[in-house]
Amino acid sequence: MASGNISTKQPWQMTATEVLPRLKSGKLTVVDYSKSLLERIHTRDQVVKAWVWLPPSTILQRAKELDSLPFDRRGPLHGLPVGVKDVILTKDMPTQYNSRTLESEEPSGIDANVIMSLRAMGALIFGKTATTEFASSKQGGWHQNLTCNPQDPKRTPGGSSSGSGAAVADFQIPVSLGTQTGGSIVRPASFNGCYGFKPTHGAISREGLAQWCPTLDTCGFFVRSMDDLELLANAFRLTDDSPVPSQRFELRSAKIGMCKTYNWSKAGPGTVKAMSRAQELLQQHGANVEDVVLPDDFANVLDWHAAVLVGEGQTSFLGQYLLDRERLHESIASYVDNTKKLTHKEFLDAYDNVARLRPAFDDIASKYDLILTPSVVDEAPLGLENTGDMSMCSMWTILHVPALNLIGFAGENGLPIGLTAVGARYTDRHLLHVSKAVADVFEGEGGWKMAPRS
Amino acid sequence: MASGNISTKQPWQMTATEVLPRLKSGKLTVVDYSKSLLERIHTRDQVVKAWVWLPPSTILQRAKELDSLPFDRRGPLHGLPVGVKDVILTKDMPTQYNSRTLESEEPSGIDANVIMSLRAMGALIFGKTATTEFASSKQGGWHQNLTCNPQDPKRTPGGSSSGSGAAVADFQIPVSLGTQTGGSIVRPASFNGCYGFKPTHGAISREGLAQWCPTLDTCGFFVRSMDDLELLANAFRLTDDSPVPSQRFELRSAKIGMCKTYNWSKAGPGTVKAMSRAQELLQQHGANVEDVVLPDDFANVLDWHAAVLVGEGQTSFLGQYLLDRERLHESIASYVDNTKKLTHKEFLDAYDNVARLRPAFDDIASKYDLILTPSVVDEAPLGLENTGDMSMCSMWTILHVPALNLIGFAGENGLPIGLTAVGARYTDRHLLHVSKAVADVFEGEGGWKMAPRS
Numbered sequence: 029m030a031s032g033n034i035s036t037k038q039p040w041q042m043t044a045t046e047v048l049p050r051l052k053s054g055k056l057t058v059v060d061y062s063k064s065l066l067e068r069i070h071t072r073d074q075v076v077k078a079w080v081w082l083p084p085s086t087i088l089q090r091a092k093e094l095d096s097l098p099f100d101r102r103g104p105l106h107g108l109p110v111g112v113k114d115v116i117l118t119k120d121m122p123t124q125y126n127s128r129t130l131e132s133e134e135p136s137g138i139d140a141n142v143i144m145s146l147r148a149m150g151a152l153i154f155g156k157t158a159t160t161e162f163a164s165s166k167q168g169g170w171h172q173n174l175t176c177n178p179q180d181p182k183r184t185p186g187g188s189s190s191g192s193g194a195a196v197a198d199f200q201i202p203v204s205l206g207t208q209t210g211g212s213i214v215r216p217a218s219f220n221g222c223y224g225f226k227p228t229h230g231a232i233s234r235e236g237l238a239q240w241c242p243t244l245d246t247c248g249f250f251v252r253s254m255d256d257l258e259l260l261a262n263a264f265r266l267t268d269d270s271p272v273p274s275q276r277f278e279l280r281s282a283k284i285g286m287c288k289t290y291n292w293s294k295a296g297p298g299t300v301k302a303m304s305r306a307q308e309l310l311q312q313h314g315a316n317v318e319d320v321v322l323p324d325d326f327a328n329v330l331d332w333h334a335a336v337l338v339g340e341g342q343t344s345f346l347g348q349y350l351l352d353r354e355r356l357h358e359s360i361a362s363y364v365d366n367t368k369k370l371t372h373k374e375f376l377d378a379y380d381n382v383a384r385l386r387p388a389f390d391d392i393a394s395k396y397d398l399i400l401t402p403s404v405v406d407e408a409p410l411g412l413e414n415t416g417d418m419s420m421c422s423m424w425t426i427l428h429v430p431a432l433n434l435i436g437f438a439g440e441n442g443l444p445i446g447l448t449a450v451g452a453r454y455t456d457r458h459l460l461h462v463s464k465a466v467a468d469v470f471e472g473e474g475g476w477k478m479a480p481r482s
Numbered sequence: 483m484a485s486g487n488i489s490t491k492q493p494w495q496m497t498a499t500e501v502l503p504r505l506k507s508g509k510l511t512v513v514d515y516s517k518s519l520l521e522r523i524h525t526r527d528q529v530v531k532a533w534v535w536l537p538p539s540t541i542l543q544r545a546k547e548l549d550s551l552p553f554d555r556r557g558p559l560h561g562l563p564v565g566v567k568d569v570i571l572t573k574d575m576p577t578q579y580n581s582r583t584l585e586s587e588e589p590s591g592i593d594a595n596v597i598m599s600l601r602a603m604g605a606l607i608f609g610k611t612a613t614t615e616f617a618s619s620k621q622g623g624w625h626q627n628l629t630c631n632p633q634d635p636k637r638t639p640g641g642s643s644s645g646s647g648a649a650v651a652d653f654q655i656p657v658s659l660g661t662q663t664g665g666s667i668v669r670p671a672s673f674n675g676c677y678g679f680k681p682t683h684g685a686i687s688r689e690g691l692a693q694w695c696p697t698l699d700t701c702g703f704f705v706r707s708m709d710d711l712e713l714l715a716n717a718f719r720l721t722d723d724s725p726v727p728s729q730r731f732e733l734r735s736a737k738i739g740m741c742k743t744y745n746w747s748k749a750g751p752g753t754v755k756a757m758s759r760a761q762e763l764l765q766q767h768g769a770n771v772e773d774v775v776l777p778d779d780f781a782n783v784l785d786w787h788a789a790v791l792v793g794e795g796q797t798s799f800l801g802q803y804l805l806d807r808e809r810l811h812e813s814i815a816s817y818v819d820n821t822k823k824l825t826h827k828e829f830l831d832a833y834d835n836v837a838r839l840r841p842a843f844d845d846i847a848s849k850y851d852l853i854l855t856p857s858v859v860d861e862a863p864l865g866l867e868n869t870g871d872m873s874m875c876s877m878w879t880i881l882h883v884p885a886l887n888l889i890g891f892a893g894e895n896g897l898p899i900g901l902t903a904v905g906a907r908y909t910d911r912h913l914l915h916v917s918k919a920v921a922d923v924f925e926g927e928g929g930w931k932m933a934p935r936s
Contacts, residue, residue: 117592137591138571141693144801233797235693239595242688242696265800269825343687346719347598371723372908376841383837387830454826 140236157191211421298439436474594690611645665875752893890928
């Protein structure tokens with residue numbers, strides 16, 4: 029639905045799916061496409077500030093190399109520009125984690141596994157996007173420019189994948205990488221107004237990503253169309269045990285669950301309205317919509333998530349702490365010091381309890397074609413220091429299930445509000461398949477339209 | 483017990499605990515100590531071949547810098563040389579994973595978190611030690627020299643931390659780092675004859691370690707004395723919920739479990755004899771020794787471990803596979819291709835079943851002061867291509883519990899045979915505390931003596 033009439037689009041307006049055939053056939057050169065994006069970035073990024081490293085000469089050099097590849101050697105992502113959250117290692121660009129302890133102009137020298145894969149398929153690593161310090165939840169302590177929400181620069185783009193969410197929603201790049209430990213992909217996707225997909229935990233390599241909580245950290249994608257997610261799912265070889273049918277999913281008679289979760293009391297008017305409007309639209313299109321009420325145990329998941337953040341944070345930041353404690357943000361240092369006095373028993377109970385709930389949720393999810401749940405408590409709040417509340421996302425992260433922010437709704441101030449589609453672990457392809465049909469309805473009739481701002 | 487008379491020891495013969503006070507006080511310079519180790523390595527490593535990267539000039543330069551530090555600025559590990567398995571990133575040395583796809587003379591540019599911590603505490607990163615390709619279980623495909631067992635060069639040192647185990651047991655270095663996904667710390671420690679400690683999974687950061695199975699991969703240590711493990715446990719801030727008493731653990735009336743596991747039918751004569759001799763010795767020292775019979779469910783753990791290896795391997799090596807499939811060892815490529823046709827359902831069942839057993843084993847372990855179990859099926863086998871059977875270790879790795887190879891016994895050919903001490907998750911300090919008393923008995927009366935070969 030976001031595609032509009034492609035013949036009238038500028039290159040920078042295109043989705044990955046739209047631009048790739050042009051790049052592969054040479055109808056559009058990678059150099060010209062890159063210049064179009066750089067121009068868009070030049071126009072917009074003084075306001076949005078999504079990028080912390082963007083080297084035009086490196087980009088254009090690499091674009092030229094890609095253009096010189098014979099057609100039969102062009103990879104499945106030939107020339108596709110990708111923005112990379114600055115907690116993911118890139119051999120030709122620095123990785124600074126927005127931490128004073130790792131400030132550097134030196135390229136990392138090493139590619140994260142996901143970057144290796146992207147380069148092997150012909151993608152063009154474009155630049156590094158802004159993050160909170162070590163992708164953590166706490167704000168303050170930024171030593172770089174604060175990213176703004178492209179829909180309203182007085183508002184936060186969300187975090188911690190702030191720049192990746194803002195850059196894609198602002199049509200500065202078609203695809204970006206983010207990571208989610210609490211709600212760091214889904215929340216910025218909702219706040220900025222784009223698709224944000226966190227696959228099943230473990231479905232994509234985490235080697236070379238900043239490690240805060242290995243039990244939670246997941247790499248995922250921001251894009252502007254559902255087709256682009258299918259493209260990336262193919263590229264990264266995401267598979268389900270039962271392959272999805274090739275024909276389009278029909279909403280008529282589909283069984284959709286609406287899961288308000290035990291966190292529903294936090295939902296603001298925008299999210300309440302989006303959930304009810306979604307239900308109405310799905311019913312109008314013939315779907316059977318049911319409330320999903322989770323068993324009591326699920327009421328504790330956010331506490332367990334919090335315990336894992338603290339328990340794993342204690343180990344993860346020891347190196348930086350010992351090397352350079354004064355330049356580490358206090359909130360990070362406090363993990364190492366275990367200022368919350370979390371015991372190992374509490375930490376292990378969190379692990380073991382949530383491990384019991386994972387197959388239980390898979391069973392619940394398998395009864396539906398899709399489950400919809402809030403992405404955020406409401407629209408992006410005013411101010412840049414606080415990246416917003418992750419509590420609507422954390423449960424899905426720790427349950428390890430695929431979670432996808434769908435767009436189409438708006439809050440009281442006209443800013444985008446997303447809803448999250450979730451499914452059982454390792455049913456990522458099924459989730460994308462059903463979500464595509466749902467996304468068409470939401471984008472078409474939900475009320476909020478994706479469009480480049482100026 | 484390994485210490486002997488320290489005044490007659492050459493520097494290279496000392497343990498970390500013995501040498502550190504000398505280095506800190508300046509009684510022995512880091513330069514002289516390093517030269518002593520380099521000399522030992524020079525004498526022995528043409529046979530043992532433990533090192534894949536050893537830069538004397540870098541070492542001596544860094545040693546000089548450490549010697550020039552004022553006494554009050556010397557860290558807790560001042561001047562301590564550490565060998566690093568070549569799957570762990572080091573900013574000043576290459577990391578090659580013994581893979582043709584990552585052959586390089588370029589320093590990695592980045593330190594793994596554990597290396598950051600070591601450097602911050604004053605350790606001297608000495609060189610990189612030999613590993614199997616990506617620390618995987620399969621042999622063949624080595625592009626570097628094959629490491630030998632220092633006790634008998636015709637025998638394997640075990641894997642995948644081959645060089646780290648061999649170098650410590652051969653008195654070439656006092657401390658080395660390894661990683662364990664199946665049995666890659668405990669097995670080489672047993673085969674070569676030294677202590678090998680795999681802490682609770684997650685107790686030490688895994689950022690910057692090769693990622694094969696994030697659910698299993700654990701960083702740990704090889705040393706020649708139990709005191710050195712206490713030193714490292716302090717350095718890496720391993721803590722239990724209940725602190726261990728400061729006085730020595732008394733074996734009299736201690737409750738020790740002997741756990742033969744469901745894999746006992748694989749035990750060869752050396753391991754059978756070591757288990758029975760251990761029981762005898764502990765009883766002679768007044769301990770109450772009981773058999774620990776695990777519930778039926780534990781019979782399946784090795785299958786679940788195998789499923790996790792395959793399932794996580796599929797994701798972990800995608801980058802190298804897409805970039806350079808022909809130069810990737812077939813056994814690694816086959817993970818990506820999922821030649822075993824593992825379904826996600828089988829993979830998730832493995833996760834969920836073993837997650838149920840973790841707290842169940844913790845409960846069992848909490849009834850004993852310590853549980854002893856085999857480290858290996860028997861002595862190091864003849865030949866270098868096959869690094870031996872990991873099946874005695876894998877269960878403890880996937881249960882996430884701390885596992886420590888104790889030395890002191892010998893097999894039919896006079897080679898060392900270790901036994902593993904295990905405990906509940908996050909009782910690492912308790913495990914070391916009790917094991918110290920047990921280790922004294924085993925080293926003193928078990929029959930096999932640690933000594934430098936020539």
